[in-house]
Amino acid sequence: MGYQNSFKVFLCLSVIFLFSMKIMVLEKYFEKINFTAFSIHTTKPIRKGAHYWFSQTNKHANKNITLPNCTLPPDLGPYNIQLNVPLDNEFKNERMSFGGHNKPENCIALQKIAIVIPFRNRESHLKIWLHNMHPFLQKQQADYGIYVIEQHGNLPFNRAKLLNIGYKEALKEYDYNCFIFSDVDIIPMDQRNLYRCSTNPKHMAHALDKFNFRLLYATLFGGVVAFTKEQFLKVNGFSNLFWGWGGEDDDLYKRVITAGMQIERMNNIISKTKAIPHKRDPGNEDNPKSTGFQHVATRNGEPLLEKAARRMYTDGLNSLNYTFIRVMKHRLYTKVLVDIGKPENIEQ
Ligand SMILES: *[C@@H]1O[C@H](CO)[C@@H](O)[C@H](O)[C@H]1NC(C)=O
Ligand SMILES: *[C@@H]1O[C@H](CO)[C@@H](O)[C@H](O)[C@H]1NC(C)=O
Ligand SMILES: *[C@@H]1O[C@H](CO)[C@@H](O)[C@H](O)[C@H]1NC(C)=O
Ligand SMILES: *[C@@H]1O[C@H](CO)[C@@H](O)[C@H](O)[C@H]1NC(C)=O
Numbered sequence: 540m541g542y543q544n545s546f547k548v549f550l551c552l553s554v555i556f557l558f559s560m561k562i563m564v565l566e567k568y569f570e571k572i573n574f575t576a577f578s579i580h581t582t583k584p585i586r587k588g589a590h591y592w593f594s595q596t597n598k599h600a601n602k603n604i605t606l607p608n609c610t611l612p613p614d615l616g617p618y619n620i621q622l623n624v625p626l627d628n629e630f631k632n633e634r635m636s637f638g639g640h641n642k643p644e645n646c647i648a649l650q651k652i653a654i655v656i657p658f659r660n661r662e663s664h665l666k667i668w669l670h671n672m673h674p675f676l677q678k679q680q681a682d683y684g685i686y687v688i689e690q691h692g693n694l695p696f697n698r699a700k701l702l703n704i705g706y707k708e709a710l711k712e713y714d715y716n717c718f719i720f721s722d723v724d725i726i727p728m729d730q731r732n733l734y735r736c737s738t739n740p741k742h743m744a745h746a747l748d749k750f751n752f753r754l755l756y757a758t759l760f761g762g763v764v765a766f767t768k769e770q771f772l773k774v775n776g777f778s779n780l781f782w783g784w785g786g787e788d789d790d791l792y793k794r795v796i797t798a799g800m801q802i803e804r805m806n807n808i809i810s811k812t813k814a815i816p817h818k819r820d821p822g823n824e825d826n827p828k829s830t831g832f833q834h835v836a837t838r839n840g841e842p843l844l845e846k847a848a849r850r851m852y853t854d855g856l857n858s859l860n861y862t863f864i865r866v867m868k869h870r871l872y873t874k875v876l877v878d879i880g881k882p883e884n885i886e887q
Pocket of ligand 2: 603
């Protein structure tokens with residue numbers, strides 16, 4: 540009798556022990572979850588969007604309390620950018636939920652900001668960017684998500700198309716109303732440089748250190764730009780036709796003007812930005828026939844830039860065609876890998 544009872548107790552304890560082990564293992568597993576592995580082996584990739592991660596991490600999510608609107612902290616100023624970033628920093632920022640989403644805990648941010656980064660083979664820059672930008676954006680009380688859109692394959696890079704894709708993919712996850720399209724190597728040097736949208740599309744990389752903090756030419760609109768959802772729809776996004784380096788930003792400028800909007804820039808002091816030095820990547824050579832800053836890329840003999848205004852309502856978000864490959868939720872960012880096809884003049 541005594542033997543049977545203690546056996547039952549033993550069984551119970553074993554079950555409890557195994558169960559808690561399982562929870563520990565699962566927790567460990569979810570900490571370093573590898574979404575790549577998921578999406579490769581299932582037909583429907585597991586995709587938990589920003590909404591899910593926000594509700595999991597926001598301690599006020601299920602309570603019936605009204606939070607005040609966010610205000611900017613008074614002590615914003617010059618920002619000390621760190622370029623020497625430990626390579627294993629990806630899991631260090633504990634406040635971060637999966638996918639590089641964050642929002643203020645004690646106030647409501649009015650803008651929901653998707654930061655979209657076109658990407659290929661630039662891991663070291665991405666690490667530096669993330670390491671500096673998460674604290675920067677949190678200081679500005681931003682409700683934001685980081686989307687890194689990676690071009691699959693080795694064909695010429697198409698920055699603008701990747702940014703269009705980032706816009707669409709981000710909106711699948713959360714009702715973002717502000718989009719900041721940023722290169723992976725550009726970091727603001729002052730916290731007063733607000734990563735926010737405005738009443739007009741905003742140019743935020745006009746005072747780069749590598750150009751002595753001067754605007755190179757009046758219509759320059761590259762590096763980092765911010766559009767509300769409405770503004771971006773109004774210009775039908777970027778052109779999808781610029782392969783290789785350059786031209787797409789000038790095309791976007793023409794779209795903005797054609798749509799009756801203007802470019803906004805904050806003053807040069809607070810807009811100082813750092814460009815992390817690097818060599819031009821293979822696969823991102825200049826557009827054909829581009830000379831300096833005068834890009835004259837052509838399609839079927841027609842200069843793209845010259846016809847920017849005429850093309851803008853047929854070439855852009857409404858003609859975007861790509862193949863989604865997979866999404867990977869890293870702690871500090873969401874990476875979306877896509878096949879964007881090939882330039883029309885490249886035969887297989
Ligand atoms: C994630 O899984 C994929 C496919 O199984 C593998 O190739 C990759 O190395 C894994 N990444 C990590 C960080 O474990
Ligand atoms: C939440 O609070 C409001 C006003 O304080 C109240 O009217 C409402 O019934 C509450 N909702 C729940 C689910 O408690
Ligand atoms: C928060 O901001 C919204 C939008 O500007 C405004 O309508 C609302 O009154 C504000 N709430 C408070 C408490 O200030
Ligand atoms: C674009 O669309 C066509 C069908 O209209 C499809 O065959 C092609 O694979 C698509 N290209 C990409 C990159 O998705």
